[in-house]
Amino acid sequence: MSDGYGEHGQRGRYEEEGGSVRGAFEVILDGSREPVFPSVTDAAVVGGRRIRRRRTAVSGAAGVLVAAVLAAGVVAALPGGAGPDRSSVPMAPSSGRPSGSPSTSPSDSASGSPTGTAGPVAPRPSTVPSKQTAVPTPSALAPSGSVP
Amino acid sequence: MREAVREREFREFAEARQGQLRRSAYLLCGDWHQAQDLTQTTLMKLYASWGRVRRDGNVEAYARTILTRAFIDQYRKRSWREEPVDEVPEPASVEPVTPELRLVMQAALMELPPRYRAVLVLRFWEDWSVEQTAEALRVTPGTVKSQSARGLVRLRGLVEGLAGETSGR
Known part of the structure; x- marks a missing residue:
């Protein structure tokens, strides 16, 4: 814990040392023989103009670059822009089925026969001969000529 | 027209102040020719931003x-470019040939690290506050205080040592 006296004492000593440093600086400068130099104002003006020109060129180039990037971003973000072609996405090929006749099973769509969902299922043609075809018809019995 | 006014104002300032700037630069670097280069660099950078600086006051x-930062940057670049040598050359400025107070002071000042030197010059030659010095050197006020105190201690030690050397001859 420092008391006020200590702080003031320290500050006073510090200022005293600062004063002696300033005196040392004056001794250094007064004792040193400064050569006669030409004015640097003209050179500073020329150099300063060069710095400004370079700075302007760099900032202009940076501005153009930023504008180009922004323009490219805006064009890419537009729906009908020249970016990825979203409108020309290829459609899935049609299955050959007439529209409006949903199928009930994959087999139906494979056979290509239009079927309804609500109606009775139509009998399929079979290769096995049915019993009804084995019943003799009158035309078939005609050669024998025997009628019961 | 506006450019001509701007240039005239700058020329007036530069002609009036370049001597003072050179003296401050000499305290920092210890060489008049280097001080002249630092002054020119400072004025060049100042002219490049003259309009804004004039507006800000x-x-x-x-x-x-600008001068202090240019000195520190220059010193940093030079120390990066330094290459190791087989034999270390004798530092002529550390041992003053004649026991003059000025030479002792200058040798002691040049012995300090550049940052300490910059703090001491800004604080005690330019009479800047701790805050102003901290802003110019881009450090905290605490750093300025500590470097200032350490710089003073080292400077005192160096002056005593160099004075003892010269009186002992």
Whole structure:
């Protein structure tokens, strides 16, 4: 814990040392023989103009670059822009089925026969001969000529 | 027209202040020719931003800030470019040939690290506050206080040592 006296004492000593440093600086400068130099104002003006020109060129180039990037971003973000072609996405090929006749099973769509969902299922043609075809018809019995 | 006014104002300032700037630069680097180069660099950078600096006011402080930063940057670049040598050359400025107070002081000042030197010059030659010095050197006020105190202690030690050497001859 420092008391006020200590702080003031320290500050006073510090200022005293600062004063002696300033005196040392004056001794250094007064004792040193400064050569006669030409004015640097003209050179500073020329150099300063060069710095400004370079700075302007760099900032202009940076501005153009930023504008180009922004323009490219805006064009890419537009729906009908020249970016990825979203409108020309290829459609899935049609299955050959007439529209409006949903199928009930994959087999139906494979056979290509239009079927309804609500109606009775139509009998399929079979290769096995049915019993009804084995019943003799009158035309078939005609050669024998025997009628019961 | 506006450019001509701007240039005239700058020329007036540069002609009036370049001597003071050179003296401050000499305290920092210890060499008049290097001080002249530092002054020219400072004025060149000042002219490049003259319009803004004039608007903000306090051109003097801005010029000294540029000078100190240019000195530290230059020193840093030079120390990066330094290459190791087989034999270390004898430092002529550390041992003064004649026991003059000025040479002892200058040798002691040049012995300090450049940052300490910059703090001492800004604080005690330019009479800047801790805050102003901290802003110019881009450090905290605490750093300025500590470097200032350490710089003073080292400077005192160096002066005593160099004075003892010269009186002992």
